[in-house]
Amino acid sequence: MTAADEREHAVSTTQPLTGTGTGTDRPAGENLLDVRGLHKHFPIRQGIIFQRQIGAVRAVDGIDFSVGPGESLGLVGESGCGKSTTGRLITRLLEPTGGSVVFDGQDITHQPPGRMREARRSLQMIFQDPYSSLNPRHTVGTIIETPMRLNGINSPQGHKKRAQELLETVGLNPEHYNRYPNEFSGGQRQRIGIARALALRPKLIVADEPVSALDVSIQAQVVNLLQDLQREFGIAFLFIAHDLAVVRHFSERVAVMYLGKIVEVADRESLYTRPRHPYTHALLSAVPEADPDAVERRERIRLAGDVPSPIDPPSGCRFRTRCWKAQDRCAAEEPPLVRVEGSPAGHLTACHFPEEPTVAAREEDIVLDPALG
Template identity: 60%
Template sequence: MTERQPLLKVEHLSKEFPAGSGAFGGRFSKRVVSAVNDVSFEIYPGETFGLVGESGCGKSTTGRTIMRLSAPTAGKVFFEGRDVSAMNKHELKDMRREMQFIFQDPYASLNPRMTIGEIVSEPMTIHGVGTKEERIERVRELLDVVGLNPEHINRYPHEFSGGQRQRVGIARAFILRPKLIICDEPVSALDVSIQAQVLNLLKELQDKFGTAYLFIAHDLSVVQHISDRVAVMYLGKMVELSDWKTLYTEPHHPYTQSLLSAVPVPDPDIQKTRKRIILAGDPPSPIDPPSGCRFHTRCPIAQEICSKEAPEFKQVANGHFCSCHFAKPFPIKESHINI
């Protein structure tokens, strides 16, 4: 039996941005923001891989760097075995037929001067796919699939609601039938009731076309309903990775446990008895991250070793990885979380 090959493989990916210069520690030096630091994971065909963490942790930068919308500082990205970071302009264009993007803001990502027919068909035009008539027919077919009226093909984005505009963005991402779509917080700007509709639509389209997703979000309850595996990021580093069920029932990292404690439960009786794990302070600056474990300044179980040595991102159970010196299920003992 042949081993299943990953569709996307990310190896030790890092991305830094310049942040000016100045005198630090008695000497003049250039500062950088370490947005993504040594991140590695794989995504398999047809899988949904969730990437979660609070704002500013590097989730969106990871997605954009994978797509080569931003060049990586270090590390490699392989798509179907090909090194994305080594591709030239023409190879990148061909690769992007198979890897598309759904953006967070459903209005800012659509050109207000173009009709939705022009917006959705634009990837086909750029890549020279089909005749004009074939493109129109494909757009009408896809608008129907995503729940929009094909007769509205000549309308403009401002004539649609936020949820409908996001459906236009989804249709545009699927028009070339890519193998991987990077979803950058695709429902965070939508009402809760509309979020559920869009998530269900993404799941239906995945079942129909077999597309893999890198699903970026800050809301663990959203990721739970769509992901096969989930990775948690904190201050540019990956701290935990597992299948979604194990992550939600046996979190090994104190940060993951804290995030889960904030997820509301529909049962009011259970919700009243749950304990929130409130972390001390604010996330440190990515310009000057803490020594050792980046989470140790806010961690309730941190010890001396945590400030001196960065923990290894190691396997703690089958398919379950964690970056913590004291990794174990529910490390914060005084808390009780019901999932």
């Protein structure tokens, strides 16, 4: 099924769609980032001399979403669901194999690197590992100034002044301008990475697991910093993380990915209190809470087995092999990402048999793991 077919399919369903099919009320033209039918298939080749493609890892397999100016969209899911690949496709660190990415009114899906420069200024990325993402042989000043030099941006007081300003913005001492990354702790390095991303005054920052490599007490410092920047400079975020609580704290809207697809997207209130997709529900129920009372009153949903291979994903709904509600229809027909009955506007779910929209209706333990019987 091509991306176009899928969109057709989504529109032809009986449920009325609001907005653009991405869970927002904004007209498409007002989005900062518009992603339509985005695909990334990594080919698997075989052959003695002439290699032919025998299959593909469908890392991202047709996803739609949008991010408004100054908005923070969270992208959650477990390892291998395609969330990091999505971030890399949008920043064009990877080349999409299908679909389109429109950023700031400009289609950047297949734009050659030379023409990307303009968009790249406004579209920056923060990486997970603060140790490998900074060049150890460059000073902090050089690291922060490089994007400015490459893009020929001249700050009125010069690059150095601007770099020092940025260091101050991210909570580092401007006098550390001439130091090297290895003189800093993990949290401080992540701040340097953030300062570098800010150097070009971006409109959108793709943050790929920005706090997961940091110590607990440091994570909160970085989350607060990102939140301050978002508010102060009106920067939009695509916040990719596996920690559901952090995403809820940081992002107004959240999309849940499973095996290369978005299975549910909604504003955080709706998604976290009334998840309609069984996978979102299972994911939320698995988050441990540091509260002994919460442990006692908590529902238990234990998914069986593992995520299937993205080389040969299940037909129909990809979650059906681990879903306790799956029926024949789930294998035959892929559920479109639409607003299901009982959901508020902007809450889209890709499920034939969505969960009840109330909290009270779910009390029973659902345990699918044979070892836990």
